[in-house]
Amino acid sequence: MEKKKCGAKTRQGTPCKKKPLKNGRCRLHGGKSTGPKNKEKHRESLKGNKNAIVTGEYETISFDTLLDDEKELYAIIPEDINKQVKGRYKILEIRTRRLMQRYTIELEKNKPDFRFIYRIEEALTRIDSRANELIREMRELSINETNDENRPLEQLVSVLDEIRKKNNRSNEMK
Incomplete structure (x- = not known):
């Protein structure tokens, strides 16, 4: 048998050799995980989650998440x-x-973390x-918009320029 x-x-690319649980996977590869029981509640809990923010440079910002003063x-x-x-x-x-606020808060601490301050400065740069x-x-x-607005004027200038050239050629022939 x-x-x-x-x-x-596995990370090495070989199949895992551990004993599987009821769902066919070992405890390290999802055997114990059943996922969130209430998907809607889980989705709600993730809204506004700021746990992964370090400096805030890559923070997702949408109008809905703005504070009143930011609006x-x-x-x-x-x-x-x-x-x-x-x-x-x-x-x-x-x-x-937001980065400047984090920077100020960190500087005001008794023992500021200068590595964190340096990371914020790099992010600001x-x-x-x-x-x-x-x-x-x-x-x-804005230059392209201005050029589009001036297109008729440019056409008039080029037509006048061509007329001058023709007049100069005809005067040279006389």
Whole structure:
């Protein structure tokens, strides 16, 4: 009689040789796990979960999760161009604000963790770089919008230029 094995793929790529539980997997590969009993309650519990946040640079921010003062800040941040670029820029500003708050809190501690402060400073530098990229993007978009508005004027200038060239050629022939 052949012994049953878990069979789950291990990190080495070989099948697991441990004894399986009722569901066919060993305790290390999901044999004991039955998952959350109430899926809806589990989904609700994950909303607003901030346990994994270290510096906040990669924190997911949506309008629904903004605090009241952040919503005011969101409304104040100037908008000039394309909605997507403006929205991304606004989120970066809010992210910067949150990082600065964490930075201040850490500095005010009796024994601040300077490694954490350094990580926040690095994150702020990366966010600032992204903000500069967005500003460049916004400039390019505004130049393109301006060019589209000036297209008829450019056409008139080119027509007048062609007329001048023809007049100069005809004057040279005389």
